Amino acid sequence: MTDLFAPETTDQPPSGPLADRLRPGNFDEVVGQDHLLGPGGPLRRMVDSGRVASLVFWGPPGTGKTTMARLLAQVGDLEFVQISAIFSGVGDLKKIFEAARLRRRNGQGTLLFVDEIHRFNRAQQDSFLPHVEDGTITLVGATTENPSFELNGALLSRMQVLVLQRLDQAALGRLLERAEAHVERPLPVDEAARSMLLAMADGDGRYLLNMAEAIYELAGDDETIDSDRLMGLVQRRAPAYDKDREEHYNLISALHKSLRGSDADAALYWLARMLVGGEDPLYVARRLIRFASEDIGLADPQALVQALSAREAYEVLGSPEGELAIVQATLYLATAPKSNAVYKAAGAAWRSAKETGSLMPPAHILNAPTGLMKELGYGKDYVYDHDTEAGFSGQDYFPEEMDRRRFYRPVERGFEREVAKRLAWWERQRGG
Known part of the structure; x- marks a missing residue:
């Protein structure tokens, strides 16, 4: 068997693109994947054992997925068969499986390398299962997308996922x-x-x-x-970005968490990455509106106003002028005091509403437009808050069958510090 960790060789194809002429002839020539090929790495162990399992190579373009699949075929003296999920269908797969069965009868295995494996639909992915299980093929797939989202659970459970890193x-x-x-x-x-x-x-x-x-x-x-x-x-390369796949969610997550961490510069970077990559600015504006309530809330009530205004400004101006309003809102949100008290209060109140069912409001805060309703006690003993000296009656507005609960707990930051003082004062009046 060829020593796939031998010193570098120079017998490369004499013609063709430079990238093909320099394609590694052994694993020592593969760069940037030491976590897989270094001592103790999963690929190193596989090569040392001489047995190749079905794998998924997940990583960015140009990191060596195809090259390593070719080299793995040499480990077990397997026939290397390569297809692309973009150009292949069920008919092509049937021919490949039949040829692999014939090879197996003659004592040789098959390594089937499927580029862009995530492009196959569920039925096509299911067609691999019996042939992987009975050993007709060793399946190696390559994908730039998160396999947990793009591959069937049944197929994924039979394959080991190896993550390739972008080359530093x-x-x-x-x-x-x-x-x-x-x-x-x-x-x-x-x-x-x-x-x-x-x-x-x-x-x-x-x-x-x-x-x-x-x-x-x-x-x-x-x-x-x-x-x-x-x-x-050389034409400048557009950054990797796919608006409907994992990179889209990775970058909006990075933007959201940079805002939450009050890192204005990082937030601007991730915003730029999204907009340069072709993201819809209105999508970003909608996420800023959500952030304003979820992570700032009443710590700075102007945050929501800024986010809404940015969206309106972009709708009026369009690109590229309107994008500056989104930048302004991003900086405002990043530098505003943070509080998730509104978000947590909403969650607690929603849970309580589901737990308590259909409890009626207390009778004293119900209107009594008819005589019967007055006889039933609707509106009885209600105190009009504005008629009190402090503008606060201290009455209980929860259902009579329900103990008073506290959902909203403002933080000691920004405007919520003042809100907390008011709530504390009202609570003291209520207790008195």
């Missing part, structure tokens, strides 16, 4: 050095442009190598490219 600057730097060694000349960029190139790759090794190849082809003889020239040669 050091890993990307090693890839670039490998490209320069392969081409046998340095990349014709200055230091600032080289740093920009690594940043533009955004953790995607394949994209980095494609950009490097473009620079080699487009740069003139003896030309050293600076940052401005680089931007002209």
